[in-house]
Amino acid sequence: MEKDATIYDVAHQASVSITTVSRFLNSPTKVAENTRRKIEDAMRKLDFTPKAEAVARARRGVKRIGVITPFFTAPSFVLRLNGIQEALVASDYDLITYAINSVDQLQGYLRMLPYSGRIDGLIIMSLPFLEEDFIRFKKSGIPLVCLEFGHESVSSIVIDNRNGGRMAADFFIDKGYKNFAFMGEGGQPAYSLHATEERLLGYRERLAEFGYVLEDINVRFHPYGIEFAVECAKGLLKGNNYPKAVFCSSDLQAVGLIKAAQQMNIRIPEDVAVLGFDDIDLAGYMGISTIRQLLKQSGTMAVERLMAQMENPKIQKEKIELELSIIERQTTP
Numbered sequence: 001m002e003k004d005a006t007i008y009d010v011a012h013q014a015s016v017s018i019t020t021v022s023r024f025l026n027s028p029t030k031v032a033e034n035t036r037r038k039i040e041d042a043m044r045k046l047d048f049t050p051k052a053e054a055v056a057r058a059r060r061g062v063k064r065i066g067v068i069t070p071f072f073t074a075p076s077f078v079l080r081l082n083g084i085q086e087a088l089v090a091s092d093y094d095l096i097t098y099a100i101n102s103v104d105q106l107q108g109y110l111r112m113l114p115y116s117g118r119i120d121g122l123i124i125m126s127l128p129f130l131e132e133d134f135i136r137f138k139k140s141g142i143p144l145v146c147l148e149f150g151h152e153s154v155s156s157i158v159i160d161n162r163n164g165g166r167m168a169a170d171f172f173i174d175k176g177y178k179n180f181a182f183m184g185e186g187g188q189p190a191y192s193l194h195a196t197e198e199r200l201l202g203y204r205e206r207l208a209e210f211g212y213v214l215e216d217i218n219v220r221f222h223p224y225g226i227e228f229a230v231e232c233a234k235g236l237l238k239g240n241n242y243p244k245a246v247f248c249s250s251d252l253q254a255v256g257l258i259k260a261a262q263q264m265n266i267r268i269p270e271d272v273a274v275l276g277f278d279d280i281d282l283a284g285y286m287g288i289s290t291i292r293q294l295l296k297q298s299g300t301m302a303v304e305r306l307m308a309q310m311e312n313p314k315i316q317k318e319k320i321e322l323e324l325s326i327i328e329r330q331t332t333p
Contacts, residue, residue, distance in 0.1 A: 083299025229256020
C-alpha cells in the first residue's frame with residue numbers, strides 16, 4: 001500500500017523548511033510568491049492532503065462554512081450574507097467570512113483554505129477563480145458554490161446582468177423616453193466581477209436596436225459612496241438639456257441622483273425618471289423604481305446547494321439563473 005505524503009515530503013520536494021510549509025498552510029500571504037508556487041507544485045505532485053484535515057473530515061468535519069466576499073459593506077452583499085446566515089441558523093454550522101481587499105489576498109485564501117482544516121464548504125461571492133483553484137478544492141474534498149459567477153465545474157447562482165440592462169432600456173422606451181443616461185460605479189478592483197459594465201452593455205445594445213444612441217457624455221462613473229454619486233449626478237443633470245431617463249447600476253446611485261436633483265430643484269419623476277438595480281431595503285423606503293434581483297434568497301439557495309454537496313459529493317452541479325423583475329415605484333411615471 002502506497003504511503004500518503006506528509007508535510008516533510010512536501011518540504012523536501014519544494015526544497016523549503018517544514019516551518020515554511022506550515023506557515024503556508026496557515027497564512028499563505030506571509031509566504032513569498034515564488035515559495036508559495038514551489039509548495040503548491042510539490043503538493044500537486046505528491047497528491048498531498050494534510051493528515052490532520054483528513055482525520056477531522058473523516059470523523060465529523062469542523063462544522064464551519066466559509067464565505068469569501070468583496071465590498072463587505074455594500075448593501076447587496078450584506079443582503080446575500082443575511083440570506084446565508086439565516087439559512088445556517090437551523091444547522092450546527094458556524095459562518096466564517098473572509099473579506100477581500102486585494103488580488104493577493106484572494107489568491108492567498110484560495111490557496112490556503114483547501115489545506116487549512118478551517119472549513120467544510122465554501123461559498124465564493126461575486127469573485128472569479130481559476131481552474132487551478134477549482135482543482136485544488138476538488139482534491140481537498142471541500143465543495144464550492146458560487147454566487148454571481150458561473151463555472152461549469154461548480155454549482156452557481158447567477159443573474160444575467162446584461163439582460164438587466166436590456167430590461168431597463170425596454171422599460172424607458174415603452175414609456176416614450178428618447179434622451180437616456182447611465183450612472184454606475186467605476187474603478188472596481190481587478191479581483192471583483194464587473195457587473196456594472198455588463199448592465200451598461202445590455203442597456204446600450206438595446207437602445208441601439210431601437211435606433212437610440214447613448215451619448216458618451218450621458219454615461220457617468222464615480223467611486224463607491226453616496227457622496228460621490230451625488231456629485232456625479234450633479235454633473236449629469238447640469239445645463240438645460242439634461243437626460244430625461246437615467247438607469248443607475250445600483251440603488252445607491254439612484255439615491256445619489258435623487259439627492260442631487262432635490263438640490264438642483266429638478267423634479268423626479270416629472271423632469272427625470274430614475275431606475276435603480278438590486279431592490280435593497282432603502283429602495284423600498286425611498287420609493288425608487290428598480291430592477292429586483294433576489295439577493296437574500298440567492299444567499300439561502302447557495303447554502304442549500306452547498307449542504308446538498310456536502311451530503312452527497314457526487315450530486316450533479318447546476319447553474320441556477322435567478323429571474324430579474326422591474327418594480328415600479330415613485331421615481332418613474
